[in-house]
Each structure stands twice: as C-alpha cells, then as structure tokens.
Amino acid sequence: MSKSEADFYSLMSSLCGKTFVGSTVYPDDPNHDFAGKKLVATVKHCNHREIRIPFSVGEDASRTWVLTPTPQGLLFKHDHRHADGTPDRITNYGGFSGSYKGEAVTGTKQFFHADDFTANLIPEAKSNVWMMEFIPETKELVYYLERHQKPRYKAVLKLQN
Incomplete structure (x- = not known):
C-alpha cells in the first residue's frame, strides 16, 4: 500500500465507533x-x-462498506446482505485505490476504480469510480460515485458527537 492509502486507512481506523448521519446530495x-x-x-x-x-x-440496513489493505493497495468493497444475513446476488463490488482525473489519492481522500470482479458482476459499472473522503475541518464523510466520468451519486454525512 502507498503511504496515502495507509494514512487513509489509519484515519478511518481512528474513527472506529463513530457514527455519521447525512443525506443524498x-x-x-x-x-x-x-x-x-x-x-x-x-x-x-x-x-x-x-x-x-x-x-x-x-x-434498509443491507449495506456495508469494507476497506481492506492489500499488497496491491487499498481495496473498497460494497457488501450487500439480505435481512437473514445471506449475501445478495449483487455484492462485493468495488475496486482498488488510485489517482483519478489527474488527482492523486491522499490521506483524507481515496478514489476506487471498479475491478474485474465488478465489471463481470455489473457490466454497466465497469467504468465506476467511487470516492470516499473525510474532511477534518467540517467532520464530514463524503461518498461519491462517477460512471463514465460523470456524477452518479453523492452523499454527505456529518460526524455525530
């Protein structure tokens, strides 16, 4: 893992036990x-x-984001489960961290490019790039998705005390 990926993982670890609440932007x-x-x-x-x-x-509590440090870099996946805990048919999609549109990943912001598993599972998502960012100044967690380099979804969640 790169230093910025390790720093991001460390930052997210430091937030363990913390809850963020927000809405779709x-x-x-x-x-x-x-x-x-x-x-x-x-x-x-x-x-x-x-x-x-x-x-x-x-x-709906069926979703879990999963960050995993690997020798190939920081991996981000979406784990979708049914109410009984069994995996959804569409689950475990995501990808590895890497720069995007000329912007490098940092200790507070990571871009995750759809991997081959995702492209095979959801062919239309093969161009997906997810972004996760923690903004220390505002204590906000931002989740953002682009497909075909165009905005698709964005949520902003605020750290709760």
Missing part, C-alpha cells in the same frame, strides 16, 4: 431510491485486516 431527484432518506454510516469492526462500515438508507 446528488442527484436531486425525488424518485431516486435514496431521496429523502436518512443515511447513517458507523465505522465498526476495525482491525489491521479490514474496516467494516455499515451504511443504512432509511430502514
């Missing part, structure tokens, strides 16, 4: 699945092997 579409729903992400289950961040959308 983009798209501004009342028909979007997440529109008007409270978003909650709690940094949990932190160790040197992985960080698991359950992410709920309203009452």
Whole structure:
C-alpha cells in the first residue's frame, strides 16, 4: 500500500465507533431510491485486516462498506446482505485505490476504480469510480460515485458527537 492509502486507512481506523448521519446530495431527484432518506454510516469492526462500515438508507440496513489493505493497495468493497444475513446476488463490488482525473489519492481522500470482479458482476459499472473522503475541518464523510466520468451519486454525512 502507498503511504496515502495507509494514512487513509489509519484515519478511518481512528474513527472506529463513530457514527455519521447525512443525506443524498446528488442527484436531486425525488424518485431516486435514496431521496429523502436518512443515511447513517458507523465505522465498526476495525482491525489491521479490514474496516467494516455499515451504511443504512432509511430502514434498509443491507449495506456495508469494507476497506481492506492489500499488497496491491487499498481495496473498497460494497457488501450487500439480505435481512437473514445471506449475501445478495449483487455484492462485493468495488475496486482498488488510485489517482483519478489527474488527482492523486491522499490521506483524507481515496478514489476506487471498479475491478474485474465488478465489471463481470455489473457490466454497466465497469467504468465506476467511487470516492470516499473525510474532511477534518467540517467532520464530514463524503461518498461519491462517477460512471463514465460523470456524477452518479453523492452523499454527505456529518460526524455525530
């Protein structure tokens, strides 16, 4: 892992046990699945092997973001589960950290490019790039997704005291 990836992992580890609450910022579409729903992400289950961040959308707690340090770099995956805990058909998609549109990853901001597993699982998502950022000044966690280098989704969540 690069220093910036390790720094980001360390930063997220330092937030273990903390909860962020927010909402969808983009798209501004009342028909979007997440529109008007409270978003909650709690940094949990932190160790040197992985960080698991359950992410709920309203009452739907089926999603968990997973950060894993690997020899190839920092890996970000989306773990989707049914209420009984069994994996969803569409799960474990994501990819490795890397610079994007000329912007390098940093200790507070990472870009994750869709990997081959994701491209095979969700062919239309092969161009996906997810961004996760913690802004220390505002204590906000930003989750952002582009597809075909165009904005697709953005959520901003504020650290709760």
